[in-house]
Amino acid sequence: MGRPPCCDKANVKKGPWTPEEDAKLLAYTSTHGTGNWTNVPQRAGLKRCGKSCRLRYTNYLRPNLKHENFTQEEEDLIVTLHAMLGSRWSLIANQLPGRTDNDVKNYWNTKLSKKLRQRGIDPITHRPIADLMHSIGALAIRPPQPLALSPNGGSTAYLPAPAALPLVHDVAYHAAGMLPPMTPAQQQQQVVIARVDADAPASPTTEHGQGQELKWSDFLADDAAAAAAAAEAQQQQQVVLGQYHHEAAAAAGAGSGVAVHGAGSSSAAATGGDDGGIVGVGGGGGGDGAAAFIDAILDCDKETGVDQFIAELLADPAYYAGSSSSSEMGWGIGLLNAD
DNA sequence: AAGGCGGTCAACCGCCGGGAT
DNA sequence: CATCCCGGCGGTTGACCGCCT
Numbered sequence: 001m002g003r004p005p006c007c008d009k010a011n012v013k014k015g016p017w018t019p020e021e022d023a024k025l026l027a028y029t030s031t032h033g034t035g036n037w038t039n040v041p042q043r044a045g046l047k048r049c050g051k052s053c054r055l056r057y058t059n060y061l062r063p064n065l066k067h068e069n070f071t072q073e074e075e076d077l078i079v080t081l082h083a084m085l086g087s088r089w090s091l092i093a094n095q096l097p098g099r100t101d102n103d104v105k106n107y108w109n110t111k112l113s114k115k116l117r118q119r120g121i122d123p124i125t126h127r128p129i130a131d132l133m134h135s136i137g138a139l140a141i142r143p144p145q146p147l148a149l150s151p152n153g154g155s156t157a158y159l160p161a162p163a164a165l166p167l168v169h170d171v172a173y174h175a176a177g178m179l180p181p182m183t184p185a186q187q188q189q190q191v192v193i194a195r196v197d198a199d200a201p202a203s204p205t206t207e208h209g210q211g212q213e214l215k216w217s218d219f220l221a222d223d224a225a226a227a228a229a230a231a232e233a234q235q236q237q238q239v240v241l242g243q244y245h246h247e248a249a250a251a252a253g254a255g256s257g258v259a260v261h262g263a264g265s266s267s268a269a270a271t272g273g274d275d276g277g278i279v280g281v282g283g284g285g286g287g288d289g290a291a292a293f294i295d296a297i298l299d300c301d302k303e304t305g306v307d308q309f310i311a312e313l314l315a316d317p318a319y320y321a322g323s324s325s326s327s328e329m330g331w332g333i334g335l336l337n338a339d
Numbered sequence: 340a341a342g343g344c345g346g347t348c349a350a351c352c353g354c355c356g357g358g359a360t
Numbered sequence: 361c362a363t364c365c366c367g368g369c370g371g372t373t374g375a376c377c378g379c380c381t
Contacts, residue, residue, distance in 0.1 A: 014350080014351075015349095015350075015351095015374095015375085016349070016350075016375080016376095017349085017350085036366080037366075037367070038365085038366070038367095049351090050366090050367095051351085051352090051366095051367085052350075052351075054367075054368090055349090055350065055351080056349090056350080058368095059349075059350085060349080087370065087371090088369090088370090089369075089370065090368075090369060090370085101368090101369075101370080102348085102349075102350085102370095103348090105370075105371085106347070106348055106349085107347095107348095109347095109371095110346065110347055110348080111346095111347090341381105342380105342381090343379105343380085343381080344378105344379085344380080344381100345377105345378095345379085345380100346376105346377085346378085346379100347375105347376085347377080347378100348374100348375095348376090348377105349373105349374095349375085349376100350372100350373085350374085350375100351371105351372080351373070351374095352370105352371085352372075352373090353369105353370100353371090353372100354368105354369085354370090354371105355367105355368085355369080355370105356366105356367095356368085356369100357365105357366090357367090357368105358364105358365090358366085358367105359363100359364085359365080359366100360362100360363085360364080360365095
């Protein structure tokens, strides 16, 4: 399906442009302008696709293009516009005289997004990554959505979720006394976070205030708002869990007994017990945005060393404590072994 | 010195929307 | 109204380069 190719690919040259080709294209456009690009290659004596000619002209040969490095002002503008517009590179480039959408896109992908991540800002949502961790944490303590149950009520209807995700979002819960004291492994993770915190440069403007310095710790253990949100999530969770356990127990029947594994009423157990690695991804909304979001979180994990921590956690046999049904379930593995 | 590796950026690909027929 | 054609756009690829081991 789809449209046929815009040109005869067999007779079309691809790859980098030579100075001779550039000269031909420039000579043609300077005398004839940039009308019908499909005719340009033939009339300019180029064995190129019209699209390729247009791209070469607009991204490289066009007059008034800037080829020097981006300035601080341009950087700031790109970040601001990206926060407002997302990856609408052509719109962003329109606000930057002499820059092309390709320039802006490349600069974003290779430099700016990394800069933001290093400053603890999620380049996709432009929110502090730790804030997003809290959001994930609030999601994580919810059980998988019962709507994912198969018609026959089998527990395998739940999509498998990652065995464990970062524990950063649980810190507020520990601090609020809603989770048991942190294990040595969790404390080790906090050391990593503290190191990142200490190394973090001042952040750009965030929702925490104009020009205010942003640190990881602002969103972690001493974040009263997060603790309050966690408490609220905790209350919701109790309600949802009660309903879920009732439905899941009925659905699972006498077979695996998986669903009732997590049926304990203790909040500590329900929120992850000693390792907290619960993420009920399976029943969630999903979609491309969610996937991109998760990728961003995983990138963050790499930078903070959390991924290494998770790898160590997963390598610990005690973490799994043996239940095949729990791994089939794909969520709440830590919860299931919280005793 | 050489190979590996990551960063950068030009270029390509496929899809989409709008105008023309 | 349906189809075709073209330009534009965003995502992705791959060549090139410099740094590191």
